[in-house]
Amino acid sequence: MTDEREPSDDDPESQAVRALLKRSLARDAEDAPDLLPGIQRRLRKRSRGKFFADGWSTANTRTTYLLMGLSTILLVALAYIALGMVELR
């Protein structure tokens, strides 16, 4: 069902209600909770660990990937040296 009267945002009555609403509800957004951890937890649970299952993919920097890469290279180098030493004996 529609109203015959064409509503307007500019009439004083509408402006007064809008102003009242904005002022009364302004604090809602200021006090918003941190939703991300709860959302990640839900997705991890519902995807059975497929998403948000580790700390790596959700980290904010690439440092973790760099550290992982360097550690792998170091391990390979150590293994190579160790194998070389066994061969010399």
Add this chain to the structure above:
Amino acid sequence: MPLLDDTDARLVERLVARDERAFNALVRAYERRVFSLALRMIGNRAEAEDLAQEVFVQVFKAIGTFRGESKLSTWIFRIAINLAKNRGKYLRVRRTDAHDELEALDERGPGQDKRENVARIERPDEMMAGLEVEQVVRRAIQELEPSFRECLVLRDVEDLSYGEIGEITGLPEGTVKSRIHRARAQLKELVERALGAKIP
């Protein structure tokens, strides 16, 4: 004309590819708006937080179906409004008092002069009266019909266009305008009756 700007289009591509960092960025960008919309629709903070989290879970699940025929924000708001409607029905069936928090906050000091002009309470000595008005408005919003409430909140609080509200609610623009008009009138009446004061 494409409705998605380049930034949103790239973000959607990454979301479809299940890029968790992109998803985290999306949550950070929209969590306040989604939470406050949920709170205004449901009227209960704990329920609103739960609902807002569920909105983003649904966004994550359904992003593959997003065709870019509306703005990303409009699409997210549509999910939020639909979930809020369902949650509202569920809560009403359970006879959950959606005003719990409002009632707790309602324990305030002695009543103030209700002849104040409620749209111009700005001075510190009028703080108590301002808090009272705030609670009355919150309560009045919850007393509106849900279909009126969603249009009013999207227009007068979220500042969306009539077209966007139509896309979110699935209503023709004329119906949106009509509902907003009637919601304002209802809200005004409820607030004025509760305060015994006129909104100019």
